[in-house]
Amino acid sequence: MDTQSERETGPTGWLRGLDISVTLVAVLFWCVVLWWAYTQNWSTVKYAVLFVGGIMTVYALNETRESLEEGSWIDALVLLPSAGVLITASFYFFVNFETVYLLRQGFATEHEYMLARLIIISLLYLTWREFGNLFLGLVIGVMLYAMFGDAVPGVLGHAGMSQLTLLQATVTDLYGFYGSLTQLTASWIAPFLLYAGLLFAYGAFDLILRLAIVAAGRIRSGVAQTAVLSSAVIGSINGSYTANAAMTGSFTIPTMKESGMSGHRAAGIEAVASTAGQVLPPVMGASAFVMASYLGVAYLNIVVAGLLPAAILVVSIAIAVHYTAISDTSNQDMEFSEFFDDPLSRNEKIAEALRFGIPFGVLIYYLGFAQFTVMTSAMYTVFAMVLTGVLMPPFQRLVDSSDASPVSEFVTQVRNTVHGFRRGAIILAPIAIILVVISGVVNLFSTTGVPAKIALLMINLSGGILLFAVLLGMAVAIVMGVGMPTVAAYVIVAILIVPTFVSEFGIAEITAHYTMFYAAILAGITPPVATAAVVAAGIAEANFWRTCGAALKIAAPLFVLPVAFVYNPALITMSPGLNTLFVGLMVMLGAVSIIYGLNYPFRLSLGNLLLTRAALAVLGVLIMTYPTALAKIAGIAVFVGVFVAEKVMVRGLSLPFTKEVKQ
Structure with missing residues (x-):
């Protein structure tokens, strides 16, 4: 023995x-x-x-x-x-x-x-x-x-x-x-990923899911919208759409299928959410830090410049997911309470809001108002997160006079802190590996003069035509992005393609960087590789090609946005004003036109259906990319006319997102 x-x-x-x-x-x-x-x-x-x-x-x-x-x-x-x-x-x-x-x-x-x-x-x-x-x-x-x-x-x-x-x-x-890049990872990215690890350990993402469920319970496509919100938020920090599809998809995809949604559509929604999460401020899959370093501007300026494009993408995806959910006749009214052991009381909600809100407020203060460096701001944020993460729950036990011992709660939170340190290091390790390697590759590019050679090659291949150059750059970004974390794919195209856009085509630096940044995430849902779709389809036990088709329909505006940035420079600015909002609204309506055309469950014959979908999609592309405001307004008028006509003539007037409140 x-x-x-x-x-x-x-x-x-x-x-x-x-x-x-x-x-x-x-x-x-x-x-x-x-x-x-x-x-x-x-x-x-x-x-x-x-x-x-x-x-x-x-x-x-x-x-x-x-x-x-x-x-x-x-x-x-x-x-x-x-x-x-x-x-x-x-x-x-x-x-x-x-x-x-x-x-x-x-x-x-x-x-x-x-x-x-x-x-x-x-x-x-x-x-x-x-x-x-x-x-x-x-x-x-x-x-x-x-x-x-x-x-x-x-x-x-x-x-x-x-x-x-x-x-x-x-x-x-x-x-x-x-x-x-290695130095940037060590000084800027690493402290933020420690913050992310602590958020995981203290249960912040459980809170995010609860909030998503509360919000989603008020709209018809509630289950699917919950999946999108939770996957996108976590994906923004995760930094890899493939890894995020595996991590969050293991929960969201079965939940959507349980509600009655078909497997390939559930997988397509998860693949899109994980991919789109890479561009969500403030972290943007760690790419925001690299972009700020390349441009030599404050990190907060990069975040501000990315807010409007991210809003356009999120709104269009939310609408597409809504149409996908209602067309699948799934039961989006399922009961969510089964996902959590205990509902949060009012005091617990306040305590959790303070617990996670105070460190985030520290981050905003030091970055936005005190104008401290990214590294110093992240350091103080981590300190604040540890303090509130460890001390708030025991204090809450004292205030509530609950049966749980404040001392045992304190010990539990110290243990969670250690787990958060471990989780942060494990999240950081793959990103560090690839950025260390990419740092060496970038140095070899610089030593051999590759960026200048690529510039000459792009001019020759595009014939000096901006549209062709952008499409060529997007193709390179998709190829480079296959199987790589977002930040690595972005770094490569930022070195190879962005200088050409700036020097040869006169595109503003911030616009050129965002154009290639958005293009770099497309590999996650672009067949035949589409790594995010591969993972999601595997979890859903769905056909890969049908999953890709569903994902492409939902994320169609994402493929147009890089071109829209170039032809609408006001979209990407570190000093937004009324003109930025006006242009952003028009581009958003163009994106909605594409989504409406490709995803809305029209009651038409097959021939008319295909014609309507194609016409609305093309109209949306023109609204998003055409540089003249008058042409955009005319296109929007046509889209609004079609939208209203369909509502009045076919279905009768009803708002697409509301559901009847039972008295």
């Missing part, structure tokens, strides 16, 4: 040890991040070197634990050495930072070159492990292009570089993999 000690040293004991190690290392990692944010005792480059080692340690331990749980010993045996190389490299470069970074730029010792080779191999493995063959092929292709550019014919050819030059550009000069 096995003794207790023998059982604890078996596989279960190892797993428990790894699980505890993940938590301890995550807490230590965040303590270092917050300490640096408060003191900034090291340079950003030196801090980034340590940051990479810390987050790779968390990633390695957590993934090893999961691999062992699944019985994949080979994966664990490969993963640990790969992460060990990156941890060792971070320690070496951190300890010898002044020598390596200040005294040996442009050359390195032989053992540093060997370490650099191991770093590249390890990062390639982690990239493949986390993001698959396609992105791995892109990174390897860029490296081969950098080395053998002299063999590339035409405008894309360059002088090439030696292996040692490649190692210097990516590793030993401490640019490349430790360059600007």
Whole structure:
């Protein structure tokens, strides 16, 4: 018979040890991040070197634990050495930072070159492990292009570089993999993802779901709208439409199917919601921070510029989902109370609002009014979140005189805080991996002069016509975005495409960046890859192509918005005024025309139905993209006329979103 000690040293004991190690290392990692944010005792480059080692340690331990749980010993045996190389490299470069970074730029010792080779191999493995063959092929292709550019014919050819030059550009000069994007991740993105981890741990997203259900209970398409709101909000923080479709879809899709909605439509709604969430302010899938860095403007300005486009997208998707739900004859009046163990009392609602509202108010104050840096604002927000997250529930127990002990509640919230630290590190790890790799790719692009070559190539292919150039840029963004987190896809097109739009076509920088940012998320629902749709269809056990069709109908305006930005510059501005709102309203009505045409359950014969849908969709595209206000107004008048005529002549006047209130 096995003794207790023998059982604890078996596989279960190892797993428990790894699980505890993940938590301890995550807490230590965040303590270092917050300490640096408060003191900034090291340079950003030196801090980034340590940051990479810390987050790779968390990633390695957590993934090893999961691999062992699944019985994949080979994966664990490969993963640990790969992460060990990156941890060792971070320690070496951190300890010898002044020598390596200040005294040996442009050359390195032989053992540093060997370490650099191991770093590249390890990062390639982690990239493949986390993001698959396609992105791995892109990174390897860029490296081969950098080395053998002299063999590339035409405008894309360059002088090439030696292996040692490649190692210097990516590793030993401490640019490349430790360059600007890695530094941005370490200083700006990481604290916000810690905030997100704490929100998860303290139950903020449960509160969001409750609020969504309350709001959705007042409209006819309640279940579907709840799914859209919860998935989009969480997706904004998650940073990956594919991962978000898996995470939130596991709840929203079965709920929609239970209400009577067909599987492919439920999957299509989830895929669209997860994809659209990537552009929702204030986080925008972490891309807002990168955009602010590239443009050299305040982060809050980027958020302000993104509010109106996001509103247009959200309104159009909400209407499309409404039409989809009512056309599916699903029971959207199902009882929601079954999803929660206990309803919140009035005092509990107030306490929860204060618990999460105070830290958010701290964030708004420091960013918007005090004009502190993103990093400092996020740091104070995290401090406020920990204070309210830990102290408010015990205080509420004292006020309510409940049976639960305030001390036990305090201990529970401290435990939740530790879980939040762990959750934040696990959320951050994949984003850090891909941004470290992309940072190296960007440095190789700059070294080889690729952006200038792409500019010349785009001018040649588009013939200097703006519309063709935008469509070409969107196509590149879709290809680059396949299987990648939003921020990574955006970074690549921001480096390759945006400079051409600005220098050759005279598009404002903020407009060019938002155009490519919106285009970068399209890969999630664009067949034949459509990774968000693949995941959602799998959960729904639905046909992939029917899921893509449903998603494309719901998100059709998303494919038009990048073009609309270019031809309506007032849409994207850091100083919105009445003209911005006027143009935004017209573009929104154009988006609604597309949605109405493609999704409304018309009572027409097949021929007339197809003609009506096509005409309204084309009309909506013209309203959204045509630059002249008079033409937009004329198109809107036609759409309103069709809308009213259908209501009066076919169905009788009734508001599409209200449902009869029973007395």
